[in-house]
Amino acid sequence: MDEKKDLTLHMTKKGTPAIYKNFPMVPRVIFGVGCFDQLGDILLPKRKNSEAPIIYLIDDVFEGTPLTSRIPLLFNDKIVFISADEEPKTEQVDALVLMIKSEFQEAPSGIVGIGGGTLLDMSKAVAIMLNNTGSASKYQGWDLVGKPAIYHVGVPTISGTGAEVSRTTVLLGPNRKLGINSDYTTFDQVVLDPDLTKGVEKDQWFYTGMDCFIHCIESLNGTYLNAFSQSYGEKALDLCKEVFLGSLTPSEAREKLMMASWHGGMSIAYSQVGVAHALSYGLSYVLGVKHGLGNCLVFQHLEEYYPEGVALFRKMLAQHQINLPSGICRELSEEDMSTMISVSLSMEPLWENALGSSWKTQISRDTLKKIYRKI
Incomplete structure (x- = not known):
């Protein structure tokens, strides 16, 4: 059922039987100063094998900073630095998915997004599109995603967007700005380390x-x-x-x-x-x-x-x-x-x-x- 109609039904037809949306929530979350350093232990059980990498999508403001040295890289894991200067686009998502599929014979064990709302939304979208066909723009809307996303983790480095907990990934498409609103969008794991937000302008x-x-x-x-x-x-x-x-x-x-x-x-x-x-x-x-x-x-x-x-x-x-x-x-x-x-x-x-x-x-x-x- 369409999310908009779903909500309207139980909000406007009081006194009649209602159908309530069964929303997903983030199943696992860790909070606390320094908890980012537990990321390696969190990811280890999710690794399928040494050929199935973890792909880290990271805001490029962290390139060359101490945070990068704390990334728990193993085997053929890959870091991709992405600029957050502009809103995330469906064409960027498509390009990242193509790059990952071309570079690795085996599907990744997971996607980890590290940054603000732009990087978190990008990571959710890439995780979805690695298991679904066509362009990301095809899935802009409500409940259009057919297959679950691959395992994906969100690590916010600025607070406020709520992207770490939401079931949507907002993207600029060729014709509109609209989220991929899906039960499969929500992160599987979120790491909330307040110290990662130090130094924000x-x-x-x-x-x-x-x-x-x-x-x-x-x-x-x-x-x-x-x-x-x-x-x-x-x-x-x-x-x-x-x-x-x-x-x-x-x-x-x-x-x-x-x-x-x-x-x-x-x-x-x-x-x-x-x-x-x-x-x-x-x-x-x-x-x-x-x-x-x-x-x-x-x-x-x-x-x-x-x-x-x-x-x-x-x-x-x-x-x-x-x-x-x-x-x-x-x-x-x-x-x-x-x-x-x-x-x-x-x-x-x-x-x-x-x-x-x-x-x-x-x-x-x-x-x-x-x-x-x-x-």
């Missing part, structure tokens, strides 16, 4: 953390909200307030933001995001704006939909002296603007969560154009 730390904060606001104010998603969303929101409005030590902030990301991702697993994410998808597709920044650029103009959340967001901006870019859509051509609006409106589950089943009567192309022109 301040603006990036803030934008990615705000992705988590906005997850919570959209989930907690959505029509898909239920006790399951609410329990995770409220905890994540409280943690975000501690991190971005409190006076924590750096180590406390790293640990709590990592947990906020986890809980925020769990919150939207059984609900949805909303207006900010729908508009951010358009920004990413047309202008290549990174996801966390895109959410921030949009969210600041959404008082009509999330008044309390926007007020908190502005306090966080002020406390951390973050100056958002401005004017990036002001001179956009009508053609590009139209494409951006179309991409945003195609995210129907997000709009339905935000505004209900009658969302099409509440949102027009002109409404979105006015918001985009403010950015």
Whole structure:
């Protein structure tokens, strides 16, 4: 059953028999300072033989750093450094899968993604496509994947996206930005080491953390909200307030933001995001704006939909002296603007969560154009 219809069924037809989505969760997770060094022991039982490598997809900011020397390489394991400067693309996934299949006669024992949301999404997608045919773009949508992914592990080095826990891998395809939403997408193992987030540049730390904060606001104010998603969303929101409005030590902030990301991702697993994410998808597709920044650029103009959340967001901006870019859509051509609006409106589950089943009567192309022109 389609995920959107599934959620709509049990949220809107109260009093009648409901069918509830049986969502997957990450089956194994390890948390704690220094736990990254247990990765070798975690992977050892998953190795099929010496000819079936572990492929490590790692953010290229770590190339030549001490982290690389801690990778538990054995036999013919391979490290592939990948730039996270741009959003992950279906064509990148296809190229990586082709490279792996061409270089190794035997299928890998597993894929390990080390980095932020871009690397985690890339790793999930590659793990899926090593067991499925065709281009990754073919599987953008809900429950289109036919065969399980190979074993895959996520190791986040920045907190906020929730990619470590979600059942989706968001990719820019040839025609749209859309996730591969599948029960097979979820990581088999996640390694949460707060110390891996040390040294993240301040603006990036803030934008990615705000992705988590906005997850919570959209989930907690959505029509898909239920006790399951609410329990995770409220905890994540409280943690975000501690991190971005409190006076924590750096180590406390790293640990709590990592947990906020986890809980925020769990919150939207059984609900949805909303207006900010729908508009951010358009920004990413047309202008290549990174996801966390895109959410921030949009969210600041959404008082009509999330008044309390926007007020908190502005306090966080002020406390951390973050100056958002401005004017990036002001001179956009009508053609590009139209494409951006179309991409945003195609995210129907997000709009339905935000505004209900009658969302099409509440949102027009002109409404979105006015918001985009403010950015």
